[in-house]
Amino acid sequence: MVSYGEIGAIPVPDDGPAAVARLYRRHWLGLIRLAVLIVDDRQSAEDVVQEAFTELYRRWPLNDPDKALPYLRAAVLNRSRSVLRRRRVARLYTPPADRPSGSAESAAELHEDRREVQRALQSLPTRTREVLVLRYYFDLAHAEIAQTLGISESSARATASRGIAILTQKLKELR
Amino acid sequence: MTDTETRLRDYLQSQADTIPDTSQPPDLDLGRQSPRRLWPILAAAAAIGAVLILTVPLLTGLTRQDQKPADKPAALGVPYVLIDKEQVLHDREQTVPIPSDHGSLNVSEQVSGGWATTWMDRPGGTSFVGILRPDGKITSIGPANALGVQASPDGSQVVTSVPNGKGGSRLVVLDVATGRELASQTVPYAMVGLLGWNKNGIWLHEDYAPTTTPVLWDPTTGTVTEVKMPGYAHGLSAPAASDRILVTTRTGEAWCLKTGRLTDGKLAVDREYCGTGGPHNYPALSPDGQTIVDSARKKVIDVETGKVTNLRVDGEMPGWPQPVFEDDTHLLVLTRGSGDVVETSVTPGVGRLEPASVRHTVYRCDVTTGSCDAAYTSPPVYNLQLLEP
Numbered sequence: 123m124v125s126y127g128e129i130g131a132i133p134v135p136d137d138g139p140a141a142v143a144r145l146y147r148r149h150w151l152g153l154i155r156l157a158v159l160i161v162d163d164r165q166s167a168e169d170v171v172q173e174a175f176t177e178l179y180r181r182w183p184l185n186d187p188d189k190a191l192p193y194l195r196a197a198v199l200n201r202s203r204s205v206l207r208r209r210r211v212a213r214l215y216t217p218p219a220d221r222p223s224g225s226a227e228s229a230a231e232l233h234e235d236r237r238e239v240q241r242a243l244q245s246l247p248t249r250t251r252e253v254l255v256l257r258y259y260f261d262l263a264h265a266e267i268a269q270t271l272g273i274s275e276s277s278a279r280a281t282a283s284r285g286i287a288i289l290t291q292k293l294k295e296l297r
Numbered sequence: 298m299t300d301t302e303t304r305l306r307d308y309l310q311s312q313a314d315t316i317p318d319t320s321q322p323p324d325l326d327l328g329r330q331s332p333r334r335l336w337p338i339l340a341a342a343a344a345i346g347a348v349l350i351l352t353v354p355l356l357t358g359l360t361r362q363d364q365k366p367a368d369k370p371a372a373l374g375v376p377y378v379l380i381d382k383e384q385v386l387h388d389r390e391q392t393v394p395i396p397s398d399h400g401s402l403n404v405s406e407q408v409s410g411g412w413a414t415t416w417m418d419r420p421g422g423t424s425f426v427g428i429l430r431p432d433g434k435i436t437s438i439g440p441a442n443a444l445g446v447q448a449s450p451d452g453s454q455v456v457t458s459v460p461n462g463k464g465g466s467r468l469v470v471l472d473v474a475t476g477r478e479l480a481s482q483t484v485p486y487a488m489v490g491l492l493g494w495n496k497n498g499i500w501l502h503e504d505y506a507p508t509t510t511p512v513l514w515d516p517t518t519g520t521v522t523e524v525k526m527p528g529y530a531h532g533l534s535a536p537a538a539s540d541r542i543l544v545t546t547r548t549g550e551a552w553c554l555k556t557g558r559l560t561d562g563k564l565a566v567d568r569e570y571c572g573t574g575g576p577h578n579y580p581a582l583s584p585d586g587q588t589i590v591d592s593a594r595k596k597v598i599d600v601e602t603g604k605v606t607n608l609r610v611d612g613e614m615p616g617w618p619q620p621v622f623e624d625d626t627h628l629l630v631l632t633r634g635s636g637d638v639v640e641t642s643v644t645p646g647v648g649r650l651e652p653a654s655v656r657h658t659v660y661r662c663d664v665t666t667g668s669c670d671a672a673y674t675s676p677p678v679y680n681l682q683l684l685e686p
Contacts (some may be wrong), residue, residue, distance in 0.1 A: 135580045139631065140517040143325055147602025149406055150322035155313040164316065177324060184382060193382070224567055239308035249618070258302065259309040264444070269401035272380040273413040275424075276405060276445045280490055284531040289299040290507040295549070 138182040145190055146175050152260075153198050159255045160202035167262040170201040197224070197271045199252055206248055242292035257282045299507055303679065320396065348646045358642040373659065373673055374623035374685040378404050386429065394433050402431060405683040407471045408452040411436075415446050415457075428458045428473060438476030439469055442552070447491040447499065449592065450537035453647075454479060456499050456516070458489035470516045480516040493535025493542070497559055500535045500542065511544065513559065522562050524670050533584040537623075541586030541600075543566075548572050556587050568600045585625040588664045592620060597628070609667040610660045628662045629683055630669065637678040657681035 152173060161199035174197035184190055243251055249271070258268045268278040375390035384395040386404055393412075395402060403417040411428045416435060418425070426443045427435040443457040444466075455472055455646030458466045465488045470480040477617035498515035509534050513522045530552065543556045547590065554573040557564040570589055581590035589598040595608045603637045612632040620630045656677055662669040675681050 146325045151316065151320060154320070154322075155316050157443065158316055159309060159312055159657055162312075167316075172323070174324060179381070189382065200679070227622055235304065238306045239304050240312070243305070243308070248329060254305065257310060258305050259313060263401075263417065263424070265401040265403060265415055268403045268668075272682060273403075274405050274682065274684075275403040276447075276491065278403075279445060279488075279494075279504060280531075283506075284489075286299070286301055286305070286505055287507055287509075287531050289305065290299070291547070293301060293304070 138179065142179045142182060147177070149191060149194060153194055156255065156260070157193065157198050157202050160199065160252060161205045162244075163198050166205050169204075169212060170198055173201050174198045192266075192270055195256075196272070199270065203248055205253075211220070212242060236297045238293060239289075242296060245292055246285060246288060250281055250288070253278060253281045254285045254289070259287060299505070301507060302505070312670070317326065330397050332676060340510065348648050353623075356585075373629060373683075374405055374627070375621050375629060376404075376684040377659075378682040378684065379678045380680040380682060381676060384548065388412070393429065393431055395429065396433060396435060399435075402427070402429075402435070404682070405446050406448050406683060408448045410456060412684070413446045413448050413455050413473075415443065426471065427456060433449055436442075436476070438473070439471045440467075443469075444488065445491040448537075449472075449492050456491060456494065458491060458501075458607035460488060462529045468501070468516075469515060480519075482514055482516070482519065482521060484512070484514070484521065485671060490531075491536070492533045494586075495537055495542070496540040497535075500533055502529075502531065502533070511542075524559065524562065524564055526564060532580045532620075534580045536582055536584045536586055538580075538584050541582070543586075543589060544583035545580050545581045546673075554580055554598075556586065567604065568598070570598045570603075570605075570610065575584050579619045581619045583622050583627075585592040587625065588628075590620055590628065592630075597662075597667070606664065606667040608662050608664075608667050609670055612658075615639070621685060623661065623686070628664050629672065630662055631659055631681060631683060632660060659683070 137241065154167050155168065155173045158164055161167055163290040174194050177197050178190065178194060184193060198288055216272065241255070246254070252271060256262045256270060262270070264279040264282065265275045267282070270276040306553050307531035324589070324622070341628055351461060360660065376386060378395070379385050379591050380439070383397060384402070386393040386395055388407065395404065402414055402558050405413045405415065408428065411430045414427045414435065415424055416427045416428050417423065423441045424443055425437045426439045427437045428445045429435055439457055440459050442459050442461065444459050446455050448455050451602050454470055455473060456470050457467060458468050458497065460466045461483070464487050465483050465485050466487065467551060468489065469478055469483045486506075488504040490504040492501070492511070501512050501514065503509045509528050509531065510526055511524045513524060514520070526544060526546065528548050530545040530547040534543040534681060541556055541558050542564070543554060546553045546555060548672060550573045551571065552573070553569050555564070555566045556568045557566040559565070570588070579592065581592065582588070587600050589600060591598065595610060597606050597608060598604070608630070610630055610632065620628050657675045657680070658671055659673040659674040659681070660669045
């Protein structure tokens with residue numbers, strides 16, 4: 123199981139900026155990884171996470187401090203989705219795996235086997251990809267995925283299950 | 298774990314590792330100014346903003362309808378949940394705040410005396426089936442570690458599944474009113490996807506299996522039937538009031554949506570609608586089993602005649618979450634586009650458009666003509682979830 127932050131109760135601070143800064147230090151690494159798994163490049167991921175914390179700050183204090191991490195996850199995913207949507211509109215973005223070798227550290231290090239998985243994953247609908255990342259990297263339960271994405275638990279499970287089936291098929295086709 | 302799952306985990310881990318554990322976050326920039334210095338500015342700007350908000354409508358005699366939160370419940374024929382910092386369920390005249398003192402809670406569909414939910418007692422904790430009552434209280438029913446819930450056609454019962462940890466799962470039918478266990482059945486699937494409950498019984502399949510097949514369990518007789526279906530692509534819709542189902546099959550890039558009835562353990566197909574490319578794993582069929590929805594292409598297909606009608610709805614019509622039928626001829630479609638992005642903060646001074654909370658527009662489409670009209674636009678929220686009626 124990969125941890126990306128404690129899910130337990132976060133003390134309610136009096137000072138909004140200090141509380142958000144504390145959350146930032148605690149959850150930045152996990153959230154940046156979540157974003158990079160969706161948007162595929164670090165610069166966009168850092169922007170996405172920065173904006174998520176800015177939004178949290180504007181809304182602070184939350185009614186329930188326990189909801190801070192789910193809120194941040196949802197905000198990161200929402201913004202990652204916007205990044206992907208803007209790329210689709212611009213049609214200018216080249217995924218790291220398709221760039222000439224050496225243009226991105228992550229691409230250079232990817233074994234061909236992983237490149238296939240990356241290509242297959244990129245061909246899935248964004249929502250399916252989000253569910254698979256939350257399920258297979260963060261090991262979230264379907265109910266937690268559902269809450270993060272604002273869908274029903276059965277939809278989360280069905281999407282993950284079907285996503286694996288589609289991924290299997292795509293990987294076969296790439297062979 | 299399948300080979301695909303192993304490869305996926307390996308890829309995700311390697312990709313995430315491009316951000317090493319030792320990475321240090323850049324300085325937190327909460328709006329390009331020091332937060333402490335920002336407070337007085339924000340307060341002053343908020344005060345100015347408040348004055349403007351109060352005075353401009355008085356001066357102009359006008360308010361912009363599209364900037365007013367739509368806090369009145371929508372006149373939709375199905376329940377829906379507005380998901381924001383808090384979740385609120387709307388079902389016709391009823392508004393039910395969903396309690397938040399739990400790990401997570403997902404509303405599934407309407408049942409007798411409330412709405413079926415799955416909920417966790419704490420984040421990462423134990424999952425249960427619960428009935429959300431109109432007063433906002435949750436009545437937990439059935440065993441712990443329940444996965445998924447599906448209501449019977451009359452809403453008096455629900456079915457859930459409980460993995461037994463030995464590669465199998467126990468299906469359990471519960472009485473909604475009393476929580477009493479009415480029937481159970483063990484199936485050889487580590488995880489079960491509950492797909493629907495119609496006149497034939499309960500439709501399910503094995504989840505997380507690269508290849509699987511639809512399975513029908515009739516809890517009244519205890520009969521379990523595996524319905525052989527080459528190319529079954531993990532998509533099945535079984536409207537409660539019909540005995541007709543819709544399945545998705547796929548061979549390479551070619552997909553088909555097939556409707557039919559179960560005859561001698563096989564699906565007797567009475568309509569096929571096929572194409573190539575694109576995902577097609579979320580089929581939707583009208584309550585009377587007469588209309589197929591092709592969300593990706595914004596088309597509906599009449600099962601009897603094969604007539605294809607274009608749905609005239611603006612924006613992208615996502616296949617997922619699936620559109621929901623309000624009745625036999627009216628389809629509710631949720632669209633979300635860049636035009637829905639709104640500024641969520643009333644605090645001036647930061648001034649960027651924020652895509653996190655958006656207005657979601659629900660369109661009502663007449664599937665006999667293809668005409669669609671906006672039926673409801675939500676206030677800015679993270680998500681709007683339409684539920685089966």
